[in-house]
Amino acid sequence: MTSPWTLYLLAAAALLFTGIYALLTMRNLIKLFIGVEVVSKAVSLVIIATGYAKKSILVAQGLAITFIVVEVSLVATALAIIINLYRHTKSLDIRRLSKLKG
Amino acid sequence: MTVQILLLAGLILSSIAAVLVKDLIKAAVALAVASLFLGILFFRMGAPYAGAFEISVVAGLITVLFMLTIALTKTGGDVAESKLATIAFPLFFVVFLAVDILVTRGLIKKLTTLPAEPAAGVFGEVLWKQRTFDLVGQVAIIFAGVLAVLALFRKRSKDTDD
Numbered sequence: 001m002t003s004p005w006t007l008y009l010l011a012a013a014a015l016l017f018t019g020i021y022a023l024l025t026m027r028n029l030i031k032l033f034i035g036v037e038v039v040s041k042a043v044s045l046v047i048i049a050t051g052y053a054k055k056s057i058l059v060a061q062g063l064a065i066t067f068i069v070v071e072v073s074l075v076a077t078a079l080a081i082i083i084n085l086y087r088h089t090k091s092l093d094i095r096r097l098s099k100l101k102g
Numbered sequence: 103m104t105v106q107i108l109l110l111a112g113l114i115l116s117s118i119a120a121v122l123v124k125d126l127i128k129a130a131v132a133l134a135v136a137s138l139f140l141g142i143l144f145f146r147m148g149a150p151y152a153g154a155f156e157i158s159v160v161a162g163l164i165t166v167l168f169m170l171t172i173a174l175t176k177t178g179g180d181v182a183e184s185k186l187a188t189i190a191f192p193l194f195f196v197v198f199l200a201v202d203i204l205v206t207r208g209l210i211k212k213l214t215t216l217p218a219e220p221a222a223g224v225f226g227e228v229l230w231k232q233r234t235f236d237l238v239g240q241v242a243i244i245f246a247g248v249l250a251v252l253a254l255f256r257k258r259s260k261d262t263d264d
Contacts, residue, residue, distance in 0.1 A: 017195065018195070035121060060149065
């Protein structure tokens with residue numbers, strides 16, 4: 001017997017796994033950040049699905065909107081950092097950032 | 103229920119495509135498609151405001167920001183990803199899903215939620231009256247983001263002046 005909530009939680013777990021896999025294995029900075037985005041999709045899915053299952057969708061919606069605002073702010077800052085790093089190292093390869101030098 | 107399953111499948115598949123596709127532009131578009139599926143799911147769960155935010159802000163604005171970054175970093179952008187990671191992904195994914203289904207089945211009954219009265223009324227009222235502090239936090243975070251972006255780009259222009 002699977003309830004819709006269980007299904008949503010399983011889907012969110014699959015998304016979380018995909019995002020963390022990308023964070024662990026990818027080398028391109030933008031790809032890594034796409035992994036972070038996938039993780040954040042899992043989080044907002046869990047928030048809304050739990051609100052829906054536990055009959056408090058309005059509060060969940062408020063939380064999801066707060067989360068989306070945080071996400072946008074995070075994306076803007078992180079992409080600015082990525083552009084700065086690119087101008088510094090002329091590459092998007094994460095392995096070239098392993099040396100903390102100049 | 104079938105529609106929900108299809109939407110969830112679309113969401114997961116396009117997220118996987120966003121992670122595994124080599125071309126960065128295609129990956130950004132796949133991420134936008136995933137946001138679209140998520141937004142439709144929100145609408146179906148009775149959360150129209152969150153759905154509208156998800157589609158307009160995440161599928162729209164964030165995709166534009168990604169495209170802009172990809173365009174600005176075009177020349178050095180081709181980083182060789184390890185092929186093994188792409189090939190091994192389905193295996194790890196299936197193993198994770200199997201373990202997750204087993205664990206979730208056992209745990210789902212034990213999950214309890216905090217006692218709370220079901221929220222009633224209009225969404226705007228709940229957001230303004232119950233979650234006022236969240237709004238203050240949102241304003242603070244937007245300001246922090248703006249200041250961070252300004253600081254990052256100003257520092258760079260000072261570097262080039264030197």
